[in-house]
Amino acid sequence: MLVRTVKEMKSLARNFKREGKSIGFVPTMGYLHEGHISLMRCSKKDNDITVVSIFVNPIQFGENEDLDRYPRDLERDLQICKDEGVDFVFYPSVDEMYPEGFSTYVEVEDLTDRLCGAFRSGHFRGVTTVVNKLFNIVQPDRAYFGEKDYQQLKVIQRMVKDLNMDVEVIGCPIVREKDGLALSSRNKYLSERERESALSLSKALFEAKKMFEKGEKNPEKIISEMKKIITSYPEVKEVQYIEIVDPETLKPKKEVERGDIIAVAVFVGNTRLIDNIKI
Amino acid sequence: MLVRTVKEMKSLARNFKREGKSIGFVPTMGYLHEGHISLMRCSKKDNDITVVSIFVNPIQFGENEDLDRYPRDLERDLQICKDEGVDFVFYPSVDEMYPEGFSTYVEVEDLTDRLCGAFRSGHFRGVTTVVNKLFNIVQPDRAYFGEKDYQQLKVIQRMVKDLNMDVEVIGCPIVREKDGLALSSRNKYLSERERESALSLSKALFEAKKMFEKGEKNPEKIISEMKKIITSYPEVKEVQYIEIVDPETLKPKKEVERGDIIAVAVFVGNTRLIDNIKI
Numbered sequence: 001m002l003v004r005t006v007k008e009m010k011s012l013a014r015n016f017k018r019e020g021k022s023i024g025f026v027p028t029m030g031y032l033h034e035g036h037i038s039l040m041r042c043s044k045k046d047n048d049i050t051v052v053s054i055f056v057n058p059i060q061f062g063e064n065e066d067l068d069r070y071p072r073d074l075e076r077d078l079q080i081c082k083d084e085g086v087d088f089v090f091y092p093s094v095d096e097m098y099p100e101g102f103s104t105y106v107e108v109e110d111l112t113d114r115l116c117g118a119f120r121s122g123h124f125r126g127v128t129t130v131v132n133k134l135f136n137i138v139q140p141d142r143a144y145f146g147e148k149d150y151q152q153l154k155v156i157q158r159m160v161k162d163l164n165m166d167v168e169v170i171g172c173p174i175v176r177e178k179d180g181l182a183l184s185s186r187n188k189y190l191s192e193r194e195r196e197s198a199l200s201l202s203k204a205l206f207e208a209k210k211m212f213e214k215g216e217k218n219p220e221k222i223i224s225e226m227k228k229i230i231t232s233y234p235e236v237k238e239v240q241y242i243e244i245v246d247p248e249t250l251k252p253k254k255e256v257e258r259g260d261i262i263a264v265a266v267f268v269g270n271t272r273l274i275d276n277i278k279i
Numbered sequence: 280m281l282v283r284t285v286k287e288m289k290s291l292a293r294n295f296k297r298e299g300k301s302i303g304f305v306p307t308m309g310y311l312h313e314g315h316i317s318l319m320r321c322s323k324k325d326n327d328i329t330v331v332s333i334f335v336n337p338i339q340f341g342e343n344e345d346l347d348r349y350p351r352d353l354e355r356d357l358q359i360c361k362d363e364g365v366d367f368v369f370y371p372s373v374d375e376m377y378p379e380g381f382s383t384y385v386e387v388e389d390l391t392d393r394l395c396g397a398f399r400s401g402h403f404r405g406v407t408t409v410v411n412k413l414f415n416i417v418q419p420d421r422a423y424f425g426e427k428d429y430q431q432l433k434v435i436q437r438m439v440k441d442l443n444m445d446v447e448v449i450g451c452p453i454v455r456e457k458d459g460l461a462l463s464s465r466n467k468y469l470s471e472r473e474r475e476s477a478l479s480l481s482k483a484l485f486e487a488k489k490m491f492e493k494g495e496k497n498p499e500k501i502i503s504e505m506k507k508i509i510t511s512y513p514e515v516k517e518v519q520y521i522e523i524v525d526p527e528t529l530k531p532k533k534e535v536e537r538g539d540i541i542a543v544a545v546f547v548g549n550t551r552l553i554d555n556i557k558i
Contacts, residue, residue, distance in 0.1 A: 006443055014445075020297075103388040104407070104441035110382045128383070129442075136443040162383035163408075164285055164415040166293075 002078065003090045006097075006137050012088060013051075013139040021048035025140030025167075027131060030054040031071040031185035032080045035175040039144040040084045042172050051138050052081050053090040055097065060126030071188045090138060097133065106132045108155045108162070114250045115151045115263055116274065119240050127152055128159045135160075135167050142168045146175075148182050150261055150276045151250060174275070176202065182275045189271040197235035198268045201275040204229040204242070208262050212279045217256045219244040230266055240265035240272070247278065281357065282369050285376075285416050291367065292330075292418040300327035304419030304446075306410060309333040310350040310464035311359045314454040318423040319363045321451050330417050331360050332369040334376065339405030350467045369417065376412065385411045387434045387441070393529045394430045394542055395553065398519050406431055407438045414439075414446050421447045425454075427461050429540055429555045430529060453554070455481065461554045468550040476514035477547045480554040483508040483521070487541050491558045496535050498523040509545055519544035519551070526557065 003009045016023055024043030028036050043050040054077055061067035081089050105125055112124040145153045153171045160169050175183045180202035190198055204226040211222050223242045230239055242264045244253050253260055263276040282288045295302055303322030307315050322329040333356055340346035360368050384404055391403040424432045432450045439448050454462045459481035469477055483505040490501050502521045509518055521543045523532050532539055542555040
């Protein structure tokens with residue numbers, strides 16, 4: 001069932017809570033893929049009711065980013081939700097979420113200074129603000145986020161903890177194509193040649209993991225090898241970062257340990273792609 | 280009943296909600312006076328359960344402000360709550376509210392640039408952050424704030440609306456001493472001579488209202504008269520602002536209308552006092 005207003009979504013949520021039903025929530029920007037579907041399936045398994053939101057959140061896009069061309073296909077998204085047995089799709093307009101006079105923002109400091117946060121000023125503020133709103137509207141017991149956006153996951157977990165919100169924020173594994181490419185709605189932007197170069201991210205991450213398994217503990221050596229791999233692909237235009245970080249603080253490690261996160265952000269053509277792996 | 284932990288307060292609130300009981304909430308920094316008592320009574324009248332919080336919130340105090348000497352008297356406060364039939368007093372420690380690693384802030388823009396916000400950098404960010412947390416912990420249906428802190432009331436209402444929180448934020452009338460002084464925990468700071476000069480605020484506000492009732496619509500004339508009154512008192516050290524503002528936007532008015540707010544902030548000795556009146 002398609003729900004377009006905050007009021008209706010809140011009233012539905014309130015009724016389910018009153019009946020003692022648990023609500024699972026999958027916030028998305030639409031253009032759904034197997035990654036989103038895996039989140040829906042987790043939610044369906046754990047909860048009585050599953051809500052998916054589809055909202056391309058303008059305030060998390062920077063001025064020179066891809067808000068206007070972000071891919072959209074509501075009809076296809078709704079069919080996917082239906083096929084997966086999603087109970088409600090919350091699909092608000094921008095005016096519904098940000099009416100005139102809107103001026104409140106939720107910001108996580110520190111964690112958001114690093115990795116993507118260092119390159120996308122204001123991005124995480126937009127994310128935490130909209131997710132805070134969505135949590136208040138949908139009232140989920142559990143919310144599901146993909147680990148591809150690892151920093152986003154940690155930032156949201158931090159927000160929920162700091163603000164004493166009653167939601168369990170669950171990270172689900174990255175879903176990849178057979179050849180290793182992490183699923184992302186932005187993969188749609190890639191030409192065939194760029195699609196080939198986009199493999200550089202996962203190739204470098206897998207190689208890094210291999211190096212660690214063989215005993216390499218020096219982050220500089222691993223990062224240098226990754227950089228070599230990534231920049232060997234012809235359509236790679238810019239490597240924004242390659243970092244090996246602590247899984248909780250996201251601070252760079254001096255010696256690599258099991259459980260650390262290796263994260264990369266790369267421009268392939270005009271498309272910014274991110275990926276990561278836990279080692 | 281005294282509740283010291285977030286966990287216990289949340290669990291109590293969750294149980295009352297499950298039983299369909301309404302929760303009224305009065306957030307305070309303690310050192311309770313008749314103003315607070317009037318809020319408790321409003322809450323008792325409207326709700327099944329009334330929760331008062333006592334928490335001197337460090338993050339809403341500036342570096343040179345009065346955090347360390349802010350008056351406290353828990354025993355007396357608890358007696359007042361008991362006498363008023365308050366069901367629970369939430370009295371968390373600073374560590375309980377801001378454990379190590381805390382780094383999330385809620386900020387209302389625009390409304391907080393004016394009046395007190397222009398003089399107390401970061402103050403309202405501290406207020407909205409703690410109130411957001413308290414609302415998530417106590418889960419109130421209704422929360423009560425004094426109109427003496429008029430800007431605070433509007434900022435919190437804005438936050439609740441923008442973040443789609445499920446709380447009705449209710450403003451209650453200023454409570455005054457017989458001679459007009461608005462009640463405030465900070466009145467304790469005043470010497471006898473200062474207490475006399477503190478009357479300048481209400482005297483000027485009442486005179487302003489009189490001028491308006493007699494037909495004066497020019498804000499400059501009213502403000503100029505108010506300034507004259509206030510600065511005639513010997514212990515008045517600084518007039519931070521005297522403004523006539525729109526009750527919703529808090530923007531200064533060019534022509535005074537019924538329903539506008541006249542607001543003042545004045546240092547009497549070392550004590551910063553605020554007061555306001557709706558005309």
